[in-house]
Amino acid sequence: MRNKQLFGGRFGGVLRGLATLVLALPVTLAVPPSPAAAVGPALLPVTVTNNSGRSEAVHLYILGTDIRPGGGLGYVNAAGTFTRWPAGGLPPTPAPDVAIPGPSRGGSVTVRVPRFISGRMYFSFGRKLDFRLTPDGLVQPAPWAGADPNRDILFDWSEFTYNDAGIWLNSTQVDHFAVPHAVAVTDAQGTRKTGELVANGRANVINGLRAQPAFARSVVTRSDGTVLRVLAPGKAAEAGLMDPRYLDAYITSAWQAYTGRTLTVVPRSAEPNRRFFGRTVGTNMVFTDSTGARVATVAKPTTSNVWGCDGVFNAPNVAPFIEPEIKRTLCTALVRGTLGRYDVEPNLTAANFYRNSAPNHYSRLIHANMVDGRAYGFPYDDVGGFESLVHSGDPRSAAVILTPFQS
CATH class of the missing domain: 2.60.110.10 (Thaumatin)
Structure with a gap:
Protein backbone atom coordinates (compact mmCIF):
# COMPACT_ATOMS: atom_id res chain seq x y z
CA MET A 1 0.00 0.00 0.00
CA ARG A 2 0.94 3.61 -0.28
CA ASN A 3 2.35 4.13 3.17
CA LYS A 4 0.76 6.89 5.22
CA GLN A 5 4.09 7.63 6.82
CA LEU A 6 5.12 9.69 3.92
CA PHE A 7 6.94 12.92 4.38
CA GLY A 8 5.83 12.57 7.94
CA GLY A 9 2.47 11.09 7.69
CA ARG A 10 1.38 11.12 4.14
CA PHE A 11 -0.87 13.53 5.07
CA GLY A 12 0.04 14.29 8.53
CA GLY A 13 1.95 17.47 8.11
CA VAL A 14 2.21 20.29 10.58
CA LEU A 15 1.41 23.99 10.29
CA ARG A 16 -1.67 23.24 8.22
CA GLY A 17 -2.51 26.93 8.10
CA LEU A 18 0.27 27.37 5.55
CA ALA A 19 -0.58 27.46 1.88
CA THR A 20 1.20 24.14 1.51
CA LEU A 21 1.73 21.23 3.82
CA PRO A 244 -17.77 17.95 -0.20
CA ARG A 245 -20.80 15.69 0.42
CA TYR A 246 -20.70 13.91 -2.93
CA LEU A 247 -20.51 10.44 -1.36
CA ASP A 248 -22.74 11.05 1.66
CA ALA A 249 -25.92 9.41 0.35
CA TYR A 250 -24.01 6.43 -1.00
CA ILE A 251 -22.13 5.99 2.28
CA THR A 252 -25.42 6.00 4.20
CA SER A 253 -26.93 3.42 1.88
CA ALA A 254 -23.86 1.19 2.00
CA TRP A 255 -23.66 1.43 5.79
CA GLN A 256 -27.35 0.60 6.23
CA ALA A 257 -27.06 -2.43 3.94
CA TYR A 258 -25.41 -4.38 6.74
CA THR A 259 -28.01 -3.78 9.43
CA GLY A 260 -29.66 -6.99 8.32
CA ARG A 261 -26.81 -8.67 6.46
CA THR A 262 -23.32 -9.70 7.47
CA LEU A 263 -20.28 -8.25 5.75
CA THR A 264 -17.40 -10.70 5.61
CA VAL A 265 -13.94 -9.14 5.33
CA VAL A 266 -11.11 -11.36 4.07
CA PRO A 267 -8.18 -8.91 4.08
CA ARG A 268 -5.44 -11.34 2.97
CA SER A 269 -5.95 -13.29 -0.23
CA ALA A 270 -3.26 -15.76 0.82
CA GLU A 271 -5.14 -16.45 4.08
CA PRO A 272 -8.75 -17.12 3.07
CA ASN A 273 -9.67 -18.44 6.50
CA ARG A 274 -8.66 -15.20 8.20
CA ARG A 275 -12.15 -13.68 8.22
CA PHE A 276 -13.95 -10.99 10.15
CA PHE A 277 -17.68 -10.37 10.29
CA GLY A 278 -19.33 -6.96 10.37
CA ARG A 279 -22.82 -5.69 11.20
CA THR A 280 -24.04 -2.11 11.38
CA VAL A 281 -25.20 -1.07 14.84
CA GLY A 282 -26.45 2.50 14.92
CA THR A 283 -23.83 4.51 13.05
CA ASN A 284 -21.01 2.04 13.71
CA MET A 285 -19.98 -1.12 11.94
CA VAL A 286 -18.94 -3.69 14.52
CA PHE A 287 -16.64 -6.57 13.58
CA THR A 288 -16.07 -9.90 15.30
CA ASP A 289 -13.74 -12.80 14.61
CA SER A 290 -14.68 -16.46 14.16
CA THR A 291 -14.99 -16.88 17.94
CA GLY A 292 -17.44 -14.02 18.24
CA ALA A 293 -14.94 -11.72 19.95
CA ARG A 294 -15.20 -8.05 18.97
CA VAL A 295 -12.08 -7.00 17.04
CA ALA A 296 -12.94 -3.58 15.58
CA THR A 297 -15.56 -0.86 15.56
CA VAL A 298 -15.66 1.57 12.63
CA ALA A 299 -17.71 4.76 12.78
CA LYS A 300 -19.68 5.83 9.74
CA PRO A 301 -17.27 7.91 7.61
CA THR A 302 -17.73 11.24 5.88
CA THR A 303 -17.06 11.82 2.20
CA SER A 304 -13.74 13.42 3.16
CA ASN A 305 -12.77 10.34 5.21
CA VAL A 306 -13.38 8.13 2.19
CA TRP A 307 -11.46 10.26 -0.31
CA GLY A 308 -8.46 10.41 2.03
CA CYS A 309 -8.87 6.96 3.59
CA ASP A 310 -8.24 8.79 6.86
CA GLY A 311 -10.17 10.02 9.89
CA VAL A 312 -12.32 7.08 11.02
CA PHE A 313 -10.13 4.81 8.90
CA ASN A 314 -6.94 5.62 10.81
CA ALA A 315 -5.66 2.76 12.94
CA PRO A 316 -2.37 1.78 14.61
CA ASN A 317 -0.36 -0.31 12.17
CA VAL A 318 0.65 -2.86 14.79
CA ALA A 319 0.27 -6.62 15.11
CA PRO A 320 -2.02 -8.46 14.66
CA PHE A 321 -3.09 -5.77 12.12
CA ILE A 322 -6.80 -6.63 12.34
CA GLU A 323 -8.16 -3.10 12.75
CA PRO A 324 -6.04 -1.46 10.01
CA GLU A 325 -6.79 -4.28 7.56
CA ILE A 326 -10.54 -4.05 8.17
CA LYS A 327 -10.46 -0.27 7.80
CA ARG A 328 -8.45 -0.25 4.61
CA THR A 329 -10.82 -2.87 3.17
CA LEU A 330 -13.86 -0.73 4.01
CA CYS A 331 -12.33 2.44 2.59
CA THR A 332 -11.28 0.65 -0.59
CA ALA A 333 -14.78 -0.76 -1.02
CA LEU A 334 -16.36 2.68 -0.60
CA VAL A 335 -13.97 4.35 -3.04
CA ARG A 336 -14.53 1.61 -5.63
CA GLY A 337 -18.26 1.60 -4.95
CA THR A 338 -18.63 -2.07 -4.02
CA LEU A 339 -19.61 -1.69 -0.35
CA GLY A 340 -23.32 -2.35 0.16
CA ARG A 341 -23.56 -4.26 -3.12
CA TYR A 342 -21.60 -7.32 -2.05
CA ASP A 343 -21.31 -9.33 1.15
CA VAL A 344 -17.60 -10.24 0.89
CA GLU A 345 -14.83 -7.64 0.69
CA PRO A 346 -12.48 -6.82 -0.81
CA ASN A 347 -14.22 -7.41 -4.10
CA LEU A 348 -11.39 -7.75 -6.61
CA THR A 349 -13.36 -7.97 -9.86
CA ALA A 350 -12.54 -4.75 -11.72
CA ALA A 351 -15.79 -4.92 -13.71
CA ASN A 352 -17.66 -4.37 -10.44
CA PHE A 353 -15.86 -1.13 -9.59
CA TYR A 354 -17.31 2.39 -9.92
CA ARG A 355 -20.86 1.20 -10.62
CA ASN A 356 -22.47 2.60 -7.47
CA SER A 357 -24.84 5.55 -7.09
CA ALA A 358 -21.97 8.06 -6.72
CA PRO A 359 -19.12 6.68 -8.82
CA ASN A 360 -15.52 7.82 -8.44
CA HIS A 361 -15.20 8.87 -12.07
CA TYR A 362 -11.71 10.23 -11.42
Whole structure:
Protein backbone atom coordinates (compact mmCIF):
# COMPACT_ATOMS: atom_id res chain seq x y z
CA MET A 1 0.00 0.00 0.00
CA ARG A 2 0.94 3.61 -0.28
CA ASN A 3 2.35 4.13 3.17
CA LYS A 4 0.76 6.89 5.22
CA GLN A 5 4.09 7.63 6.82
CA LEU A 6 5.12 9.69 3.92
CA PHE A 7 6.94 12.92 4.38
CA GLY A 8 5.83 12.57 7.94
CA GLY A 9 2.47 11.09 7.69
CA ARG A 10 1.38 11.12 4.14
CA PHE A 11 -0.87 13.53 5.07
CA GLY A 12 0.04 14.29 8.53
CA GLY A 13 1.95 17.47 8.11
CA VAL A 14 2.21 20.29 10.58
CA LEU A 15 1.41 23.99 10.29
CA ARG A 16 -1.67 23.24 8.22
CA GLY A 17 -2.51 26.93 8.10
CA LEU A 18 0.27 27.37 5.55
CA ALA A 19 -0.58 27.46 1.88
CA THR A 20 1.20 24.14 1.51
CA LEU A 21 1.73 21.23 3.82
CA VAL A 22 4.85 20.94 5.88
CA LEU A 23 5.78 17.30 5.78
CA ALA A 24 8.38 15.55 7.81
CA LEU A 25 9.16 12.27 6.05
CA PRO A 26 9.09 11.23 2.40
CA VAL A 27 6.24 9.68 0.53
CA THR A 28 7.05 6.05 0.08
CA LEU A 29 5.67 2.60 -0.09
CA ALA A 30 5.32 -0.02 2.60
CA VAL A 31 8.27 -2.39 2.25
CA PRO A 32 9.33 -5.55 4.04
CA PRO A 33 12.24 -5.66 6.48
CA SER A 34 15.64 -5.36 4.86
CA PRO A 35 17.75 -8.50 4.53
CA ALA A 36 21.25 -8.58 5.97
CA ALA A 37 23.06 -8.47 2.64
CA ALA A 38 22.90 -5.42 0.38
CA VAL A 39 21.15 -5.97 -2.96
CA GLY A 40 21.45 -3.72 -5.97
CA PRO A 41 24.16 -1.12 -6.59
CA ALA A 42 24.98 1.45 -3.94
CA LEU A 43 23.97 4.12 -6.46
CA LEU A 44 21.05 3.00 -8.61
CA PRO A 45 20.99 4.58 -12.11
CA VAL A 46 17.60 6.12 -12.87
CA THR A 47 17.11 7.36 -16.43
CA VAL A 48 14.53 10.06 -17.09
CA THR A 49 13.39 10.19 -20.72
CA ASN A 50 11.40 13.07 -22.17
CA ASN A 51 8.94 11.70 -24.71
CA SER A 52 6.34 14.27 -23.68
CA GLY A 53 6.43 16.14 -26.96
CA ARG A 54 6.72 19.41 -25.04
CA SER A 55 9.52 21.90 -25.70
CA GLU A 56 9.83 23.58 -22.27
CA ALA A 57 12.88 22.98 -20.09
CA VAL A 58 12.40 20.14 -17.60
CA HIS A 59 13.61 20.46 -14.01
CA LEU A 60 14.12 17.41 -11.79
CA TYR A 61 14.22 17.12 -8.00
CA ILE A 62 15.03 14.07 -5.88
CA LEU A 63 13.74 14.71 -2.36
CA GLY A 64 13.36 12.31 0.51
CA THR A 65 14.63 10.81 3.72
CA ASP A 66 17.64 8.71 4.59
CA ILE A 67 15.63 5.93 6.24
CA ARG A 68 18.48 4.70 8.44
CA PRO A 69 18.41 5.73 12.10
CA GLY A 70 19.26 9.41 12.39
CA GLY A 71 19.19 9.83 8.60
CA GLY A 72 17.03 12.92 8.24
CA LEU A 73 15.26 14.76 5.46
CA GLY A 74 17.14 16.08 2.46
CA TYR A 75 17.79 15.97 -1.27
CA VAL A 76 19.90 14.03 -3.76
CA ASN A 77 22.01 15.56 -6.53
CA ALA A 78 22.49 14.05 -9.98
CA ALA A 79 25.58 12.12 -8.84
CA GLY A 80 23.70 10.46 -5.99
CA THR A 81 24.95 12.46 -3.00
CA PHE A 82 22.37 12.91 -0.25
CA THR A 83 22.46 16.22 1.68
CA ARG A 84 20.29 17.16 4.60
CA TRP A 85 18.30 20.36 4.36
CA PRO A 86 19.46 23.37 6.37
CA ALA A 87 17.25 24.62 9.18
CA GLY A 88 14.13 26.49 8.14
CA GLY A 89 12.21 29.25 9.82
CA LEU A 90 8.82 30.87 10.34
CA PRO A 91 7.53 32.17 8.07
CA PRO A 92 8.94 29.41 5.85
CA THR A 93 12.30 30.29 4.29
CA PRO A 94 13.28 29.50 0.69
CA ALA A 95 14.97 26.14 0.30
CA PRO A 96 18.24 25.97 -1.66
CA ASP A 97 17.82 25.54 -5.40
CA VAL A 98 18.51 21.82 -5.84
CA ALA A 99 17.02 21.42 -9.32
CA ILE A 100 18.74 18.95 -11.65
CA PRO A 101 18.63 19.88 -15.36
CA GLY A 102 16.21 17.45 -16.96
CA PRO A 103 16.13 15.96 -20.44
CA SER A 104 15.28 18.09 -23.44
CA ARG A 105 12.53 17.02 -25.82
CA GLY A 106 13.32 13.51 -27.06
CA GLY A 107 16.36 13.20 -24.78
CA SER A 108 17.34 11.39 -21.60
CA VAL A 109 19.20 12.19 -18.39
CA THR A 110 20.53 9.59 -15.95
CA VAL A 111 20.73 10.38 -12.26
CA ARG A 112 21.80 8.19 -9.34
CA VAL A 113 19.75 7.33 -6.27
CA PRO A 114 21.62 6.08 -3.20
CA ARG A 115 20.43 3.10 -1.23
CA PHE A 116 18.40 3.86 1.93
CA ILE A 117 16.54 6.80 0.38
CA SER A 118 12.77 7.00 0.30
CA GLY A 119 10.99 9.89 -1.34
CA ARG A 120 9.82 11.57 -4.50
CA MET A 121 11.24 12.55 -7.87
CA TYR A 122 9.54 15.74 -9.01
CA PHE A 123 9.59 16.97 -12.60
CA SER A 124 8.38 20.39 -13.70
CA PHE A 125 8.02 21.97 -17.14
CA GLY A 126 9.08 25.54 -17.91
CA ARG A 127 9.57 26.81 -14.35
CA LYS A 128 11.37 25.58 -11.30
CA LEU A 129 9.35 24.59 -8.27
CA ASP A 130 9.24 26.71 -5.14
CA PHE A 131 10.18 24.77 -2.00
CA ARG A 132 10.28 26.26 1.50
CA LEU A 133 11.64 25.10 4.85
CA THR A 134 10.24 25.42 8.35
CA PRO A 135 11.77 24.20 11.62
CA ASP A 136 9.65 21.05 11.21
CA GLY A 137 10.42 20.08 7.65
CA LEU A 138 9.96 20.79 3.97
CA VAL A 139 6.94 22.57 2.51
CA GLN A 140 5.88 20.44 -0.43
CA PRO A 141 3.95 21.82 -3.41
CA ALA A 142 0.19 21.63 -2.84
CA PRO A 143 -1.39 23.21 -5.94
CA TRP A 144 -4.91 22.63 -4.62
CA ALA A 145 -4.19 25.27 -1.97
CA GLY A 146 -5.10 28.78 -3.03
CA ALA A 147 -1.84 30.52 -2.13
CA ASP A 148 0.56 27.81 -3.25
CA PRO A 149 3.31 29.40 -5.37
CA ASN A 150 3.48 26.30 -7.60
CA ARG A 151 -0.15 26.20 -8.63
CA ASP A 152 0.52 27.64 -12.13
CA ILE A 153 3.41 25.27 -12.86
CA LEU A 154 2.96 22.07 -14.84
CA PHE A 155 4.55 19.40 -12.65
CA ASP A 156 4.16 15.95 -11.18
CA TRP A 157 6.13 13.30 -9.30
CA SER A 158 6.90 9.62 -8.88
CA GLU A 159 7.53 7.93 -5.52
CA PHE A 160 10.20 5.44 -4.55
CA THR A 161 11.93 3.52 -1.79
CA TYR A 162 15.36 1.99 -2.34
CA ASN A 163 16.87 -0.17 0.38
CA ASP A 164 18.54 -3.54 0.91
CA ALA A 165 15.36 -5.29 -0.20
CA GLY A 166 15.41 -3.54 -3.58
CA ILE A 167 13.55 -0.74 -5.34
CA TRP A 168 9.86 0.14 -5.19
CA LEU A 169 8.89 2.79 -7.76
CA ASN A 170 5.41 4.00 -8.59
CA SER A 171 3.60 6.67 -10.51
CA THR A 172 0.77 8.23 -8.54
CA GLN A 173 -2.51 10.00 -9.08
CA VAL A 174 -3.56 10.00 -5.41
CA ASP A 175 -3.47 13.82 -5.26
CA HIS A 176 -3.78 14.83 -8.88
CA PHE A 177 -3.38 13.69 -12.50
CA ALA A 178 -1.01 16.02 -14.31
CA VAL A 179 2.03 14.84 -16.29
CA PRO A 180 1.65 11.48 -18.03
CA HIS A 181 4.57 9.26 -17.09
CA ALA A 182 5.53 5.61 -16.80
CA VAL A 183 7.96 3.94 -14.41
CA ALA A 184 10.20 0.94 -15.06
CA VAL A 185 12.79 -1.25 -13.39
CA THR A 186 15.38 -3.52 -14.99
CA ASP A 187 17.03 -6.57 -13.43
CA ALA A 188 18.31 -9.98 -14.53
CA GLN A 189 14.76 -11.02 -15.46
CA GLY A 190 14.29 -8.07 -17.82
CA THR A 191 12.40 -4.78 -17.70
CA ARG A 192 8.98 -4.22 -16.18
CA LYS A 193 7.01 -1.04 -16.86
CA THR A 194 3.71 0.41 -15.69
CA GLY A 195 1.85 3.71 -15.61
CA GLU A 196 1.73 4.18 -19.39
CA LEU A 197 -1.40 5.81 -20.80
CA VAL A 198 -3.16 4.64 -23.93
CA ALA A 199 -3.02 6.92 -26.99
CA ASN A 200 -4.67 10.24 -26.11
CA GLY A 201 -5.19 8.92 -22.59
CA ARG A 202 -4.59 12.28 -20.91
CA ALA A 203 -7.20 13.97 -23.10
CA ASN A 204 -9.59 11.07 -22.51
CA VAL A 205 -9.37 11.54 -18.75
CA ILE A 206 -9.73 15.32 -18.94
CA ASN A 207 -12.65 15.25 -21.37
CA GLY A 208 -14.32 12.40 -19.53
CA LEU A 209 -14.27 14.34 -16.26
CA ARG A 210 -15.45 17.54 -17.92
CA ALA A 211 -18.48 15.55 -19.05
CA GLN A 212 -19.32 14.63 -15.44
CA PRO A 213 -20.99 17.66 -13.82
CA ALA A 214 -19.84 16.73 -10.31
CA PHE A 215 -16.20 16.49 -11.43
CA ALA A 216 -15.98 19.10 -14.18
CA ARG A 217 -14.48 21.88 -12.06
CA SER A 218 -11.64 19.62 -10.87
CA VAL A 219 -9.93 20.21 -14.24
CA VAL A 220 -7.48 23.08 -13.63
CA THR A 221 -6.47 25.18 -16.64
CA ARG A 222 -3.80 27.89 -16.74
CA SER A 223 -4.51 31.29 -18.28
CA ASP A 224 -2.62 30.28 -21.45
CA GLY A 225 -5.01 27.35 -21.97
CA THR A 226 -2.68 24.64 -20.64
CA VAL A 227 -4.51 22.00 -18.61
CA LEU A 228 -2.21 21.78 -15.61
CA ARG A 229 -3.87 18.96 -13.71
CA VAL A 230 -7.04 17.25 -12.67
CA LEU A 231 -7.43 17.26 -8.90
CA ALA A 232 -8.35 14.05 -7.13
CA PRO A 233 -11.82 14.31 -5.56
CA GLY A 234 -10.59 14.95 -2.03
CA LYS A 235 -8.28 17.74 -3.18
CA ALA A 236 -10.95 19.20 -5.44
CA ALA A 237 -13.33 19.31 -2.49
CA GLU A 238 -10.67 21.01 -0.35
CA ALA A 239 -10.28 23.62 -3.09
CA GLY A 240 -14.04 24.25 -3.28
CA LEU A 241 -14.25 22.68 -6.76
CA MET A 242 -16.39 19.69 -5.85
CA ASP A 243 -19.31 18.97 -3.54
CA PRO A 244 -17.77 17.95 -0.20
CA ARG A 245 -20.80 15.69 0.42
CA TYR A 246 -20.70 13.91 -2.93
CA LEU A 247 -20.51 10.44 -1.36
CA ASP A 248 -22.74 11.05 1.66
CA ALA A 249 -25.92 9.41 0.35
CA TYR A 250 -24.01 6.43 -1.00
CA ILE A 251 -22.13 5.99 2.28
CA THR A 252 -25.42 6.00 4.20
CA SER A 253 -26.93 3.42 1.88
CA ALA A 254 -23.86 1.19 2.00
CA TRP A 255 -23.66 1.43 5.79
CA GLN A 256 -27.35 0.60 6.23
CA ALA A 257 -27.06 -2.43 3.94
CA TYR A 258 -25.41 -4.38 6.74
CA THR A 259 -28.01 -3.78 9.43
CA GLY A 260 -29.66 -6.99 8.32
CA ARG A 261 -26.81 -8.67 6.46
CA THR A 262 -23.32 -9.70 7.47
CA LEU A 263 -20.28 -8.25 5.75
CA THR A 264 -17.40 -10.70 5.61
CA VAL A 265 -13.94 -9.14 5.33
CA VAL A 266 -11.11 -11.36 4.07
CA PRO A 267 -8.18 -8.91 4.08
CA ARG A 268 -5.44 -11.34 2.97
CA SER A 269 -5.95 -13.29 -0.23
CA ALA A 270 -3.26 -15.76 0.82
CA GLU A 271 -5.14 -16.45 4.08
CA PRO A 272 -8.75 -17.12 3.07
CA ASN A 273 -9.67 -18.44 6.50
CA ARG A 274 -8.66 -15.20 8.20
CA ARG A 275 -12.15 -13.68 8.22
CA PHE A 276 -13.95 -10.99 10.15
CA PHE A 277 -17.68 -10.37 10.29
CA GLY A 278 -19.33 -6.96 10.37
CA ARG A 279 -22.82 -5.69 11.20
CA THR A 280 -24.04 -2.11 11.38
CA VAL A 281 -25.20 -1.07 14.84
CA GLY A 282 -26.45 2.50 14.92
CA THR A 283 -23.83 4.51 13.05
CA ASN A 284 -21.01 2.04 13.71
CA MET A 285 -19.98 -1.12 11.94
CA VAL A 286 -18.94 -3.69 14.52
CA PHE A 287 -16.64 -6.57 13.58
CA THR A 288 -16.07 -9.90 15.30
CA ASP A 289 -13.74 -12.80 14.61
CA SER A 290 -14.68 -16.46 14.16
CA THR A 291 -14.99 -16.88 17.94
CA GLY A 292 -17.44 -14.02 18.24
CA ALA A 293 -14.94 -11.72 19.95
CA ARG A 294 -15.20 -8.05 18.97
CA VAL A 295 -12.08 -7.00 17.04
CA ALA A 296 -12.94 -3.58 15.58
CA THR A 297 -15.56 -0.86 15.56
CA VAL A 298 -15.66 1.57 12.63
CA ALA A 299 -17.71 4.76 12.78
CA LYS A 300 -19.68 5.83 9.74
CA PRO A 301 -17.27 7.91 7.61
CA THR A 302 -17.73 11.24 5.88
CA THR A 303 -17.06 11.82 2.20
CA SER A 304 -13.74 13.42 3.16
CA ASN A 305 -12.77 10.34 5.21
CA VAL A 306 -13.38 8.13 2.19
CA TRP A 307 -11.46 10.26 -0.31
CA GLY A 308 -8.46 10.41 2.03
CA CYS A 309 -8.87 6.96 3.59
CA ASP A 310 -8.24 8.79 6.86
CA GLY A 311 -10.17 10.02 9.89
CA VAL A 312 -12.32 7.08 11.02
CA PHE A 313 -10.13 4.81 8.90
CA ASN A 314 -6.94 5.62 10.81
CA ALA A 315 -5.66 2.76 12.94
CA PRO A 316 -2.37 1.78 14.61
CA ASN A 317 -0.36 -0.31 12.17
CA VAL A 318 0.65 -2.86 14.79
CA ALA A 319 0.27 -6.62 15.11
CA PRO A 320 -2.02 -8.46 14.66
CA PHE A 321 -3.09 -5.77 12.12
CA ILE A 322 -6.80 -6.63 12.34
CA GLU A 323 -8.16 -3.10 12.75
CA PRO A 324 -6.04 -1.46 10.01
CA GLU A 325 -6.79 -4.28 7.56
CA ILE A 326 -10.54 -4.05 8.17
CA LYS A 327 -10.46 -0.27 7.80
CA ARG A 328 -8.45 -0.25 4.61
CA THR A 329 -10.82 -2.87 3.17
CA LEU A 330 -13.86 -0.73 4.01
CA CYS A 331 -12.33 2.44 2.59
CA THR A 332 -11.28 0.65 -0.59
CA ALA A 333 -14.78 -0.76 -1.02
CA LEU A 334 -16.36 2.68 -0.60
CA VAL A 335 -13.97 4.35 -3.04
CA ARG A 336 -14.53 1.61 -5.63
CA GLY A 337 -18.26 1.60 -4.95
CA THR A 338 -18.63 -2.07 -4.02
CA LEU A 339 -19.61 -1.69 -0.35
CA GLY A 340 -23.32 -2.35 0.16
CA ARG A 341 -23.56 -4.26 -3.12
CA TYR A 342 -21.60 -7.32 -2.05
CA ASP A 343 -21.31 -9.33 1.15
CA VAL A 344 -17.60 -10.24 0.89
CA GLU A 345 -14.83 -7.64 0.69
CA PRO A 346 -12.48 -6.82 -0.81
CA ASN A 347 -14.22 -7.41 -4.10
CA LEU A 348 -11.39 -7.75 -6.61
CA THR A 349 -13.36 -7.97 -9.86
CA ALA A 350 -12.54 -4.75 -11.72
CA ALA A 351 -15.79 -4.92 -13.71
CA ASN A 352 -17.66 -4.37 -10.44
CA PHE A 353 -15.86 -1.13 -9.59
CA TYR A 354 -17.31 2.39 -9.92
CA ARG A 355 -20.86 1.20 -10.62
CA ASN A 356 -22.47 2.60 -7.47
CA SER A 357 -24.84 5.55 -7.09
CA ALA A 358 -21.97 8.06 -6.72
CA PRO A 359 -19.12 6.68 -8.82
CA ASN A 360 -15.52 7.82 -8.44
CA HIS A 361 -15.20 8.87 -12.07
CA TYR A 362 -11.71 10.23 -11.42
CA SER A 363 -10.22 6.85 -10.55
CA ARG A 364 -12.45 5.05 -13.05
CA LEU A 365 -11.25 7.11 -16.00
CA ILE A 366 -7.58 6.99 -15.04
CA HIS A 367 -7.62 3.19 -14.75
CA ALA A 368 -9.58 2.88 -17.98
CA ASN A 369 -6.92 4.86 -19.86
CA MET A 370 -3.86 2.95 -18.62
CA VAL A 371 -2.33 0.40 -20.99
CA ASP A 372 -2.28 -2.22 -18.23
CA GLY A 373 -5.22 -0.83 -16.24
CA ARG A 374 -3.02 -0.07 -13.24
CA ALA A 375 -2.89 3.28 -11.43
CA TYR A 376 -2.74 4.83 -7.97
CA GLY A 377 -6.12 6.55 -8.07
CA PHE A 378 -6.48 6.59 -4.27
CA PRO A 379 -4.30 5.67 -1.26
CA TYR A 380 -5.30 1.98 -1.11
CA ASP A 381 -5.39 1.20 -4.82
CA ASP A 382 -2.86 -1.55 -4.12
CA VAL A 383 -5.66 -3.67 -2.59
CA GLY A 384 -5.88 -6.46 -5.12
CA GLY A 385 -2.80 -5.29 -7.01
CA PHE A 386 -4.35 -2.49 -9.07
CA GLU A 387 -1.54 0.01 -8.34
CA SER A 388 1.03 1.33 -10.85
CA LEU A 389 4.10 -0.05 -9.06
CA VAL A 390 7.28 -1.79 -10.20
CA HIS A 391 9.58 -3.63 -7.79
CA SER A 392 12.79 -5.58 -7.98
CA GLY A 393 14.78 -7.14 -5.17
CA ASP A 394 17.93 -6.98 -7.30
CA PRO A 395 17.63 -3.94 -9.59
CA ARG A 396 20.26 -2.92 -12.10
CA SER A 397 18.54 0.31 -13.14
CA ALA A 398 15.22 2.14 -13.09
CA ALA A 399 13.48 4.64 -15.32
CA VAL A 400 10.88 7.40 -15.40
CA ILE A 401 9.46 8.05 -18.86
CA LEU A 402 7.61 11.32 -19.50
CA THR A 403 5.12 10.09 -22.09
CA PRO A 404 3.19 11.99 -24.79
CA PHE A 405 0.54 14.45 -23.72
CA GLN A 406 -1.12 13.70 -27.06
CA SER A 407 -0.51 10.99 -29.61
